[in-house]
Amino acid sequence: MxxxxxxxxxxxxxxxxxxxxxxxxxxxALKPDSEIDYSDIPPLDENFWRNAVRNPYLQRESGLKKKTx
Numbered sequence: 001m002x003x004x005x006x007x008x009x010x011x012x013x014x015x016x017x018x019x020x021x022x023x024x025x026x027x028x029a030l031k032p033d034s035e036i037d038y039s040d041i042p043p044l045d046e047n048f049w050r051n052a053v054r055n056p057y058l059q060r061e062s063g064l065k066k067k068t069x
Contacts, residue, residue: 017025
């Protein structure tokens with residue numbers, strides 16, 4: 001018996017958020033950065049960024065959009 005579970009995710013059609021999920025996201029968005037506990041996350045030093053690679057699947061916009069009006 002396999003304990004592996006697989007899900008298919010379509011980024012063009014993501015599942016709807018529940019009311020509880022929406023409330024949690026809103027509460028987190030309102031929380032100031034000073035109240036976020038980062039103690040369990042190691043700091044990222046120059047070594048980390050030296051080995052970082054841009055996401056090859058991310059499509060960048062070809063130019064900046066200028067606001068009009």
